[in-house]
Amino acid sequence: MMYLSVKPDLPTVEDVLPYLRQIHSNARYSNFGPLSTELEAGLLSAFGSADTAERCVCVSNATSGLTAALLAAGVNGKVAVPAFTFPASLGAVCSAGATPVIFDVSIDKWAFDEIIIEDILKSENISAVMIVEAFGILTNIENLIRMCLSHGVKVIIDSAAGLGVRRTGRVVHPDVFEIFSMHATKPLGIGEGGCVFMHNSRVSNFRAAINFALPVHQDHTVYWGFNGKMSEYHAAVGLAQLRRRHVLLQQRQGVVTRYIEQIKLLDGLIFSREVAASPWQFFPIRLPDEQTTESFVDLAAQKGVEIRRYYRPSLASMYQNFAHNSCLSSEQLSKTMCALPVRSGNAIAEMDEIIDAVLDSLKGAMNYA
Structure with a gap:
């Protein structure tokens, strides 16, 4: 017998069944349905910051969340990405039409630190920095975020494996997004899915980005998008999982x-x-x-x-x-x-x-x- 490195732990069929009945009753299966909306509220209540301007939006997976965050923030130039991360971080940048620039990390912190960020901002014309919380260990990155914002640079936080604990050192700002995975292998797994925490002023653009840039309103700055919405079935598993x-x-x-x-x-x-x-x-x-x-x-x-x-x-x-x-x-x-x-x-x-x-x-x- 081989003990696998990662073993999914999802809710039982019995735990999910009441939510599946709601889906059948609602006859609503996707497109920001009631269960997805309820899950967003639950995640915000459980893991959101104290700032009342923060919101949470569910997505089909964390990679789509990274891409949509870049689109919603209007990033179209160079994005700094750490060399020590999962390939999806870089793939999301390419999917958004931006150009990844790979930088080294601190060997002690396993991630960017202030010195590296400063070098990035001096050496390249960077539009956004993707800060990766390595292995889902959430750290106090407030100084890194504020350094980027002081230079007019957007911040995308890839915390894929970190959903499940209160977030510390977070700055709620229109140019800051934090993305989490809810893949089956993650601690709060639902099969496939993710969620993104952001400033309430970005929600409209973000939802447009994961819904083919629809509906089109004059105040939108997102002119193209893709299908990155969470289905009601995955939201059902998410609601059952959140209770655990x-x-x-x-x-x-x-x-x-x-x-x-x-x-x-x-x-x-x-x-x-x-x-x-x-x-x-x-x-x-x-x-x-x-x-x-x-x-x-x-x-x-x-x-x-x-x-x-x-x-x-x-x-x-x-x-x-x-x-x-x-x-x-x-x-x-x-x-x-x-x-x-x-x-x-x-x-x-x-x-x-x-x-x-x-x-x-x-x-x-x-x-x-």
Whole structure:
């Protein structure tokens, strides 16, 4: 038996059935239907900031949310994208008709920091910066956001795996959008879907962007769009899942707490200790070097545990024509980062065996007695 790195945990059929009956009764299946609207309100209440100007809009998936945010913000020039991220980040920029410019990240933060952002704004004529919250670990990025806004640059926050915890350090502003995934593999998964938090002044443009630029009003600045709406069926799963959010979060954060208590005894591993900062799709750790990483992955596989590698290879390797530089930090991270499995729901019973196998494999790879 192989324990997969990521295992979906969705509501039961019984949990979703009442909402499916509502869909049948409403005879409304898409196009910003009542369940989708209810889910938006629920997500805003659960995870929104204290700013009353903030709104939430559901989308068909997080990638469409990234693209629509760029369209709604009127971005048509260069967009700075970190080299250490999932390829969808770059794909969304291309889909919006903008030009990605790939930059390196901080090897310590696994993401952009103030120095890198400053270099980006000085070295390129940038229209927007895509700040990626690596692995869904939400950090205080208020300074980064304000730095971009002070230069008239839009901010797109890719927090794909971060839906499930309160957002900190967020600036609610017409030029700031934050996007989350609700893919089946995410902590608050619904199958396919996503949501986007934004300033209320951008909602009309954003909805137009995910609805073929319809309806056309004089106050719209979006002149083309695509079909990025969430169906009522996915919203039904989302509403059922939202009711489970406290238990899911408690279980997943509990697993990460157990990991930290064990692996903090091993020298040479780098990982986040901010348990409350993420709903934890998985638990990312950085190993000392590529050889140790490869050995760990192999040993874990022999014990029946899949260890995935994120984000590998880096975007600078995959799309060299868009790379601003060689992105050495991102390359090193892509060779040494691993995702440890995290479970919730019925599958949480697997964690004892998984953690034991992970620890034995780490010790073996790092030559512990």
